[in-house]
Amino acid sequence: MRIVEGTEIVEGLKNLFIKLNYEPPSLEGISFSEHSMDSDELKLAGILDKNMETAKLERRPLCQDCGVAQVFVKIGKFTTYSGASTLRHLIEKGVEQAYETGLLRKSTVRDPFERINEGKNLPAFIHIEETSGDLLEMWGMVKGGGSENVSSLKMISPVEGREGVADFVLETLKNAAGKGCPPYFVGVAVGGTFDTVPTYSKMSILEKSDEDTELKELILKRIKELDYGVLGFPGISAVKELYIKKIPTHIAMMPAAVSLNCHSLRYGKIEFRSNP
Amino acid sequence: MKFSKGLTEEMLNAGMVTEISGELITLRDQSIKKIVELVKNGEKLPFETKGAYVFFAAPTPGYTENRASIGPTTSWRMGKFIPFLIELGVKGFIGKGFLPTGIPETIRRNKALYFQALGGAGAYYGSQMTDMEPIMFEELGPEAVFKINVVDFPLIISIDTRGAIFS
Numbered sequence: 001m002r003i004v005e006g007t008e009i010v011e012g013l014k015n016l017f018i019k020l021n022y023e024p025p026s027l028e029g030i031s032f033s034e035h036s037m038d039s040d041e042l043k044l045a046g047i048l049d050k051n052m053e054t055a056k057l058e059r060r061p062l063c064q065d066c067g068v069a070q071v072f073v074k075i076g077k078f079t080t081y082s083g084a085s086t087l088r089h090l091i092e093k094g095v096e097q098a099y100e101t102g103l104l105r106k107s108t109v110r111d112p113f114e115r116i117n118e119g120k121n122l123p124a125f126i127h128i129e130e131t132s133g134d135l136l137e138m139w140g141m142v143k144g145g146g147s148e149n150v151s152s153l154k155m156i157s158p159v160e161g162r163e164g165v166a167d168f169v170l171e172t173l174k175n176a177a178g179k180g181c182p183p184y185f186v187g188v189a190v191g192g193t194f195d196t197v198p199t200y201s202k203m204s205i206l207e208k209s210d211e212d213t214e215l216k217e218l219i220l221k222r223i224k225e226l227d228y229g230v231l232g233f234p235g236i237s238a239v240k241e242l243y244i245k246k247i248p249t250h251i252a253m254m255p256a257a258v259s260l261n262c263h264s265l266r267y268g269k270i271e272f273r274s275n276p
Numbered sequence: 277m278k279f280s281k282g283l284t285e286e287m288l289n290a291g292m293v294t295e296i297s298g299e300l301i302t303l304r305d306q307s308i309k310k311i312v313e314l315v316k317n318g319e320k321l322p323f324e325t326k327g328a329y330v331f332f333a334a335p336t337p338g339y340t341e342n343r344a345s346i347g348p349t350t351s352w353r354m355g356k357f358i359p360f361l362i363e364l365g366v367k368g369f370i371g372k373g374f375l376p377t378g379i380p381e382t383i384r385r386n387k388a389l390y391f392q393a394l395g396g397a398g399a400y401y402g403s404q405m406t407d408m409e410p411i412m413f414e415e416l417g418p419e420a421v422f423k424i425n426v427v428d429f430p431l432i433i434s435i436d437t438r439g440a441i442f443s
Contacts, residue, residue, distance in 0.1 A: 055399035103338035
């Protein structure tokens with residue numbers, strides 16, 4: 001058995017969540033300005049490009065909505081950790097420190113009706129998967145409310161096939177329009193179950209999944225049906241990237257989930273090598 | 277409020293991008309609810325509402341270090357308070373997205389203005405602020421009321437004083 005120091009996990013996650021809010025690796029090399037845009041759309045896209053630059057240079061969070069903190073964990077079967085009785089404890093310590101010292105807005109409220117903000121941005125939303133080997137890997141994701149509110153899940157009949165999924169993706173994008181801050185990074189997952197498919201739709205983004213060319217082409221061919229571009233105003237750039245993931249499912253089912261992510265796509269990975 | 281190219285409020289056309297310079301008051305869900313209560317009880321507000329520009333927003337906490345980000349939140353949720361704010365004399369509203377049915381009419385009738393800010397351009401908008409101070413309900417954190425001063429703050433004109441609408 002190998003052991004990762006708890007303090008290393010706390011420190012690592014703290015630094016990761018700060019980085020995600022200021023200069024996320026997921027936006028490296030991304031520019032929203034495109035030659036085919038008209039001058040109005042280009043002007044707005046230019047401000048989004050400037051926004052990424054300003055966040056980095058002036059150390060201001062990319063977006064005032066610093067999101068909920070999500071963590072996708074893969075832990076090797078020969079790995080454990082010190083410093084706390086559960087991984088959640090270590091992860092949340094890191095997240096809390098990131099939001100406090102990183103001057104980030106805390107947006108998570110404890111009770112969905114009472115809406116009391118305890119000012120820690122906790123709980124973190126965590127998924128854990130066991131893997132072979134001895135690597136501990138964590139993907140952090142910062143997810144804002146605007147784009148999460150326009151994401152969607154549908155139990156589609158298998159007979160509807162790819163056309164049915166394409167209809168659902170387009171319908172989700174039409175309803176979203178400017179509400180979730182496009183250009184969108186779109187994660188589509190098809191298969192699995194009612195509870196797992198949304199998680200896979202987010203994972204498709206982390207993994208940059210490209211698992212069904214036929215569906216991808218069907219959707220991209222119809223993208224021009226969307227009559228909006230940058231931030232929902234007239235234009236061409238409603239979708240920046242489209243990722244597709246397929247999962248085994250039941251003979252009677254074809255669940256599909258569409259995770260919409262705003263132009264401030266914020267995720268990144270940290271790996272911990274355990275001490276022998 | 278000053279607009280780019282020396283335009284005045286009456287010269288703005290829906291659909292245009294303009295850059296504004298001047299004072300904004302930030303409001304959103306919780307703070308507006310509390311203000312409604314105060315006004316109902318006849319209390320005086322610590323800012324001039326006549327001619328004011330209201331920004332539906334909730335900033336990040338770094339303003340004392342001049343490192344805050346600020347950006348619009350969805351106006352839809354605040355729509356029902358717009359008639360009340362217009363009655364107090366508010367002239368301009370800044371937010372994100374559509375307004376509920378009937379509210380654009382109210383804005384038109386009163387020759388007020390509605391602007392849309394670019395969602396999520398928080399760092400850029402933050403860099404165009406010259407100062408920011410909490411003036412009410414500091415205990416609400418991001419939902420406190422802030423008085424901010426901005427320079428060349430880019431906005432899309434969504435409802436102009438003649439009632440033309442762009443969305």
